Amino acid sequence: MPPTSSPTEALPTQRCPFDPDPRYRTLREESPITRVSTPAGIDVWLVTRYADAQRVLGDGASFSNIDSSSSHLMGDKDALGAPPPPGVLLRHDGDAHSRLRLRLAREFMIKRVAHLEPFIRRVVAEHIDRLAATSGPIDLYRAFGLPVPALVISELLGVPEEDREKFERFTAAQVDLRFSLEERQAAAYESVTFFAQLVDAKLKNPGDDLISRLILEPTERPMDAAELQGIAMLLLAAGHDTTANMITLGTHALLQHPKEAARLLDPATEATAVDELVRYLSIVHNGVLRKAVADLEIGGVTVRAGEHVAVVLESANRDAAFLDDGDDLDLARSSAHLGFGYGPHQCLGQHLARLELRIALPELFRRVRGLRVVMPADEIPYKNDAVVYGIRELRVDWDEVVA
Numbered sequence: 001m002p003p004t005s006s007p008t009e010a011l012p013t014q015r016c017p018f019d020p021d022p023r024y025r026t027l028r029e030e031s032p033i034t035r036v037s038t039p040a041g042i043d044v045w046l047v048t049r050y051a052d053a054q055r056v057l058g059d060g061a062s063f064s065n066i067d068s069s070s071s072h073l074m075g076d077k078d079a080l081g082a083p084p085p086p087g088v089l090l091r092h093d094g095d096a097h098s099r100l101r102l103r104l105a106r107e108f109m110i111k112r113v114a115h116l117e118p119f120i121r122r123v124v125a126e127h128i129d130r131l132a133a134t135s136g137p138i139d140l141y142r143a144f145g146l147p148v149p150a151l152v153i154s155e156l157l158g159v160p161e162e163d164r165e166k167f168e169r170f171t172a173a174q175v176d177l178r179f180s181l182e183e184r185q186a187a188a189y190e191s192v193t194f195f196a197q198l199v200d201a202k203l204k205n206p207g208d209d210l211i212s213r214l215i216l217e218p219t220e221r222p223m224d225a226a227e228l229q230g231i232a233m234l235l236l237a238a239g240h241d242t243t244a245n246m247i248t249l250g251t252h253a254l255l256q257h258p259k260e261a262a263r264l265l266d267p268a269t270e271a272t273a274v275d276e277l278v279r280y281l282s283i284v285h286n287g288v289l290r291k292a293v294a295d296l297e298i299g300g301v302t303v304r305a306g307e308h309v310a311v312v313l314e315s316a317n318r319d320a321a322f323l324d325d326g327d328d329l330d331l332a333r334s335s336a337h338l339g340f341g342y343g344p345h346q347c348l349g350q351h352l353a354r355l356e357l358r359i360a361l362p363e364l365f366r367r368v369r370g371l372r373v374v375m376p377a378d379e380i381p382y383k384n385d386a387v388v389y390g391i392r393e394l395r396v397d398w399d400e401v402v403a
Ligand code: HEM
Pocket: 057, 089, 090, 091, 101, 153, 234, 235, 236, 238, 239, 240, 242, 243, 246, 278, 283, 284, 288, 289, 338, 339, 340, 341, 342, 344, 345, 346, 347, 348, 349, 350, 352, 353, 354
């Protein structure tokens, strides 16, 4: 069958600022599977309803990850079709994906992740102590949002203590969009070299960390250096900027919803607060990309083999057919959501992300009294055009920091 013709509509990317682009409401009602062109110039089928999103993300046999990832939608078209890098499970399908996922799943189970709690508490406390020692205003993204998850990943991967400052610097430079493209590329290069050396050191002298456990695990098919490097790079890419943006954008959203912010410290909402924030903010936005491997039908529309499908999590998570009052932030709400994705590629690090957010956000609101944003609303630089939504800079001030 011939491919579907080119679209006239552009991908809706303008959030407001916590809500999805308003065009999604109309699309969900009138044209839930619609063809659009993306900033990178790739034409995709946009999936905007919750049930259709589940159908696509849940069907790893019909929708492939191999030659595409969401970054290709936002300007990285040249890399489309490149072979999947070793170890990067987000870019593998079927057995190759399952093999990697099974080996890593144990590391990200709730019980295993709980071992990191004392470390996370210490890092969060130290960074809040630093606020106490400074006078505001500061940029919350750089001073708190970025360093906390970077240090957690460095602990997980077994980065030596003496390298942590360097690690924190280049990991931040890689994702901080205020750095020039050249600076970000240089930081990405530094990180490739760093991980190659780290894996090499662990192969020679394993310790008690995720990479070493993967090396030491008795198995018929041990992982080679390239796979271990790919895993380390993916964990950094998937777990750093996401959590950093959840901390920074989450703080901003809570400051705009003071009643909800107060509930953050209420034990009754402890179990639901973080997931509701993840749903409400749906920071992995602008479409999660897949490629159809055969002609098939979704929501009454025929998608041809080889065509791309982009699942819009921020739209699906507000779908009235799945959730009442989805546009409200309600920390007591206990609802399923797609903020961590769905199906075979659902977020591997979700328990770790929840733990970090359950510590970082309440501690920030408990200890930093009178926390407030001190930049004009129209100057807050939102990342509408990025794969992970958030804020490039959030200048805040406060009255006092308590113990
Ligand atoms: C609040 C923070 C986070 C959010 C919102 C988030 C969201 C997501 C989403 C939506 C996906 C699915 C992407 C797709 O289907 O294409 C995903 C996958 C993934 N995430 Fe997260 N994530 C977060 C934190 C983390 C952390 C802390 C880690 C680990 C350190 C992590 C590791 C991964 C990995 C490895 C995958 C790929 C899984 C696979 O392909 O099987 N994420 N994440």
